[in-house]
Every structure is written in C-alpha cells, then in structure tokens.
Amino acid sequence: MKLIKNIKLYSPEYLGVRDVFIAGGKICKIGENIKLPSDLGVEIIDGTGLLLLPGFIDSHVHILGGGGEGGFANRTPEAALSDLTKHGVTTVVGCLGTDGVGRSMASLIAKVKSLREQGLSAYAYTGSYQIPVHTLLGNVTEDIMMIDEIIGVGEIAISDHRSSQPTFDEFARVCADARVGGILSGKAGIVNVHLGDGSRYMNLIERVVQETEIPPSQFLPTHVNRNAALFERAIEYAKLGGVIDFTGNEDIDYWETVSDEVRVSKGIKRLLEEGADSDSFTISSDGQGSLPLFDEHGQFLGIGMGQSSSLIKEVRECTERENIPLETAIKAITANPARVLGLQKKGRIAEGFDADLCILRENLQIDTVVAMGRIMVRNGIPIVRGQFE
Structure with missing residues (x-):
C-alpha cells in the first residue's frame, strides 16, 4: 500500500x-x-x-532485438527490464520486424512472459514484416483469439523495399482475420503497419478502409513521420478518423541532416493546427529496432537503434519547443495507445x-x-x- x-x-x-x-x-x-x-x-x-x-505505453518495441539489415553482426540486443522502466514504460507491446526467421513468434511470446514475470505489463503482435504472416498457431485469428499475450498482428510492412510486397487482397485478408480475432476475443485485433519510404505511402490501408467494411480503427500505421510526403498523407488519414503513430527519435538532430524526417513535436503541432483530434495520434519508440540508413540505390550505409527514452523526450519537446499543453502531449503515450490497443485499465x-x-x-x-x-x-x-x- x-x-x-x-x-x-x-x-x-x-x-x-x-x-x-x-x-x-x-x-x-x-x-x-x-x-x-x-x-x-x-x-x-x-x-x-x-x-x-499515467505509466507510459510503448506500443512498438523490438523486445527480442531487431536489425540484421547489414548482416548478422547488425542484430540489435534484446530489451532488458530497466531499458523500459527507467524511461517510464510500464506497458510494452513487442513485435518482430524485418527478421521473422532468426527471431520467432515462440521466442517473442517467451520474452513477453519473461517481462510479465518481472512486473511489467507486456503484450505482442503476431507476425513480422511478411505476408503470409508467420503465426504461432497457424493463422492470425487463432493467435489473437487463443493466446492471451497477442493483441493484434504486425508490424506488417508496406511501401518498403524490405516488405514482402503484398497485394491488396493479401493485405485485406490479414486485416479481416485480425478484426475477427479481436471480435471473438474481446481484444483490439489491431493491425500494426510499418510504413516505408516508398511512393505508395498508405495506399493499401486507405484502400481497405474505402473498399471494405473494415474501419480505420483497425489500424495503427507507424513511422508516419519518416518523411515529409508520407506525413502529408498521414495528416489527411488522421483528419478522416484514423489514428497515426509517430516514431520517436533520440537522434533527430542528426537524421534531419540526412533525410526529411519530421520531428515529432513539429508533426503533432501541425496535426493539431490542421484540425485533427488530440485522440488521433500516438508516439512509440521502435525501441531496440534498427534504424538503418540506405542510399538512393537501396544499399546499406549504416545503422542506429531505437530507444524507449524517446517517449518522454518527445513529450518534453512538444511542451518546450511547440508550447503544446502537457495534458495533450502525454495522451500520445498514455490514454491514446491504451484506447487503440484495447487496454481497458491502462493509460x-x-x-x-x-x-x-x-x-x-x-x-x-x-x-x-x-x-x-x-x-x-x-x-x-x-x-x-x-x-x-
């Protein structure tokens, strides 16, 4: 007490x-x-x-480690308990990324269980970048419905040279399976979508919302601030009722010199000025995930690593650089992800x-x-x- x-x-x-x-x-x-x-x-x-x-919710962390784009030596390390808690994270959602082979769903769930035993609230997405999705029980619906720790599917990669280049029908089927799994289990059944630098941007998500009965609430597209053109599309998506996820970046001062990545605080300020609701955005860290840099020909140049420390750093920048009220900024790492992910007693x-x-x-x-x-x-x-x- x-x-x-x-x-x-x-x-x-x-x-x-x-x-x-x-x-x-x-x-x-x-x-x-x-x-x-x-x-x-x-x-x-x-x-x-x-x-x-409220304790912070980091909705996108490679708790098993990520990377590998530059070879086996570029695999990033697993997240330790204090890598999360010392930065205010009390709830974490683990995911797999580019590498769904060297790191498996069984290992991911074991890591989630480990963090739970150590006192953290931990969950996972089933799958990785690829479609067909590499699940634990055989299909997306069954994983979400029958495995307590799994609350959705992801991070499914689109508009990225590292994705499996899914067709519209393939992508829509995964989204439908996630929705049914969520309905049957009382979970969010969220589809966490990795957005790459490709010129197709959010096309697949927009088409599913427009051409099927699946609503925008089924999606949490992440990395929306990775370039200026993508962010423009994300603004329109948020204004139409979708929720978008900013990726925090401790090294944004450097990345702004080599790319047109949108600083989180500037992006949130712009989003609010455009009339989007303060419930329409979240911030995640991409913690332990690789931050690879490629040249214009797709050749690997170097790599960094995401950190959960970026959550409070981005909130601090929102208040200090852009004069966004603290209660608005912290919704992005508390109440908003809790609602989107269906975590009813969190946030x-x-x-x-x-x-x-x-x-x-x-x-x-x-x-x-x-x-x-x-x-x-x-x-x-x-x-x-x-x-x-």
Whole structure:
C-alpha cells in the first residue's frame, strides 16, 4: 500500500493537486488530504512540487532485438527490464520486424512472459514484416483469439523495399482475420503497419478502409513521420478518423541532416493546427529496432537503434519547443495507445485502474516509476532489474 501526497495530477487531464492511494496493484482512491490509519503500514510518498502521470505505453518495441539489415553482426540486443522502466514504460507491446526467421513468434511470446514475470505489463503482435504472416498457431485469428499475450498482428510492412510486397487482397485478408480475432476475443485485433519510404505511402490501408467494411480503427500505421510526403498523407488519414503513430527519435538532430524526417513535436503541432483530434495520434519508440540508413540505390550505409527514452523526450519537446499543453502531449503515450490497443485499465489515473504511474520532476525528468503498484525506479535509478542485468 502506498499513498502519494500533494502531487500535481495529470490523468492525463490536469486534475489539480491530489492524493492517490494505491493497493493491490490498483488505484483505490483519488482525493484531497486522504487520511489513513497509522497502523496500516502504508508507504507515504511526498509528491510536493512533482507531477504524477499515467505509466507510459510503448506500443512498438523490438523486445527480442531487431536489425540484421547489414548482416548478422547488425542484430540489435534484446530489451532488458530497466531499458523500459527507467524511461517510464510500464506497458510494452513487442513485435518482430524485418527478421521473422532468426527471431520467432515462440521466442517473442517467451520474452513477453519473461517481462510479465518481472512486473511489467507486456503484450505482442503476431507476425513480422511478411505476408503470409508467420503465426504461432497457424493463422492470425487463432493467435489473437487463443493466446492471451497477442493483441493484434504486425508490424506488417508496406511501401518498403524490405516488405514482402503484398497485394491488396493479401493485405485485406490479414486485416479481416485480425478484426475477427479481436471480435471473438474481446481484444483490439489491431493491425500494426510499418510504413516505408516508398511512393505508395498508405495506399493499401486507405484502400481497405474505402473498399471494405473494415474501419480505420483497425489500424495503427507507424513511422508516419519518416518523411515529409508520407506525413502529408498521414495528416489527411488522421483528419478522416484514423489514428497515426509517430516514431520517436533520440537522434533527430542528426537524421534531419540526412533525410526529411519530421520531428515529432513539429508533426503533432501541425496535426493539431490542421484540425485533427488530440485522440488521433500516438508516439512509440521502435525501441531496440534498427534504424538503418540506405542510399538512393537501396544499399546499406549504416545503422542506429531505437530507444524507449524517446517517449518522454518527445513529450518534453512538444511542451518546450511547440508550447503544446502537457495534458495533450502525454495522451500520445498514455490514454491514446491504451484506447487503440484495447487496454481497458491502462493509460489513465482513475480509481479501479492499474497502478501504473510515473512521477516526474517539474523539468519532466523521471523521478519514480510504479508498475502494477510496485516501485521499479526511484530517484531516476532502477531499483528492480531483470534476472541477468
């Protein structure tokens, strides 16, 4: 049991200075000047001068590692527990990318189970870049319906030279199977779509929405800010009711010099100015995923790696560089992904919700992270680490 006192509470909406009592991994009570019997053994956390936010949801992380585009030596490492928690992440969704051979669905689910055992809320998408989808049980619908950890399919790659170049019918069938799996299991059945630099942009997604009965809510297209032309299409998609996912980038100052990648804070500001709803975007990190650089002929030049640290960094830039209200910016890593992914007790600070919390200093640096009621990070330092860290 823990009682957080006198803290500025963002639910993500700002609710003023409040006390928050948590017990049994849940948020039990929110109020002013909450009094509890002294003999209960409740840990008191003084929140004076601090901010309380929902725990962050990173909806796109290569928890098994990614990469390999430059050969076996370019495979990136797995995510350790503290690689996530020290950056405020209390819920993570794991995925496979280009390499659906060297890394399998069985290994991905085992990693998800490992993170769960260590105190994190963890989920997965079935499949990788490729269609036909390499599933665990034989098909997308069955994986989503019968495997608790799987909440959708992805990251299916389109408009990318590394994709399997799916036809419209192939892509639409995967989307339909994901939708049915979600309906039958009470999950989102989300289709997480990797968008490449190709000139077809979001064509396949747009065609499915226009030519079938599958709604925009079935999709979470990611990397929408990877180039300016793609982002223009993404803006129109969001204005029509779709949700788009920005990919955070710790090294954006460099990437802006070699590409026309759209800085997340500028993109969100533009999206809001265009009249899109504040519920229409999320931010994910592509953590542990490779950030390969290719020349105009598709030849590999070099590689970097995504990091979950980009989530709070992008929120900070939204508020400091673009004057976006904090409660709007943090929706992108809390309430919005929780809604899109169908995580009903995540993404908000409300009574009855999971006790996933981030305490930030006024400069938006992470101080304390609580996952399912357990303190994972204190004073910015992880106090709970994975088995082999």
